[in-house]
Amino acid sequence: MPNLTQFRMYPRGFLGDNGAQPQAARTPSAFQEELKQRIQYRVSDRTDAKHSIASNSHVEVLYAQYIKRSTNTGSFEFRRQVLSTALFAFGTFRFKSWYLSQHQSPPCGDLHNRFLTDTLKFISTGKREMSLETWAALLSMSDEGNSIGLPSPYSEEFFNYDHYINLVDVLQEWCCKPNGLEDLLGTLHILFGNP
Numbered sequence: 001m002p003n004l005t006q007f008r009m010y011p012r013g014f015l016g017d018n019g020a021q022p023q024a025a026r027t028p029s030a031f032q033e034e035l036k037q038r039i040q041y042r043v044s045d046r047t048d049a050k051h052s053i054a055s056n057s058h059v060e061v062l063y064a065q066y067i068k069r070s071t072n073t074g075s076f077e078f079r080r081q082v083l084s085t086a087l088f089a090f091g092t093f094r095f096k097s098w099y100l101s102q103h104q105s106p107p108c109g110d111l112h113n114r115f116l117t118d119t120l121k122f123i124s125t126g127k128r129e130m131s132l133e134t135w136a137a138l139l140s141m142s143d144e145g146n147s148i149g150l151p152s153p154y155s156e157e158f159f160n161y162d163h164y165i166n167l168v169d170v171l172q173e174w175c176c177k178p179n180g181l182e183d184l185l186g187t188l189h190i191l192f193g194n195p
Helices: 030-038 048-049 055-069 076-089 097-103 112-124 132-138 153-158 167-176 180-191
Strands: 008-009 015-019
Touching: 008 153, 015 076, 015 097, 030 097, 055 076, 055 180, 076 167, 076 180, 097 112, 112 132, 112 153, 112 180, 132 180, 167 180
Parallel strands: none
Antiparallel strands: 008 015
């Protein structure tokens, strides 16, 4: 059983690093901050109260740079930053422990379990059941009260290989797939970023 005290919860309910970043306030989106500065009166939208859990700001910065193409996302430096961020975002160097801890997170439901299984499939085969954009639209903090359930049968098969237990080995395998680094960054955004 993983030690859950080493993790904290992120906006979509997944668990990750228990870094120094406080969990009291959500990392504001750049668009919302710009609106607040330009508009004197505004109606509060539901996202202000709904999400009070902070995202991983390092993941969000890299993801924004990738989406906006504001930096050379093919450069060695950008790729190094993605891998470095991933090493800390998971909160452990034991990928299997991180995976099993997700099944202890109360807000995670069936869709979370399916996303995790789809991610394991991408790491081993390079293919996903659904695109990351679709997953991002479907996943939220509460999965309508459905329990995440047990780890999928596919995860048992996946973790039978010793090289999928350690995070460094998993990241190496992930990035070897076509568009693997991009999939890793998109997955980090879903796991630890803003919804």
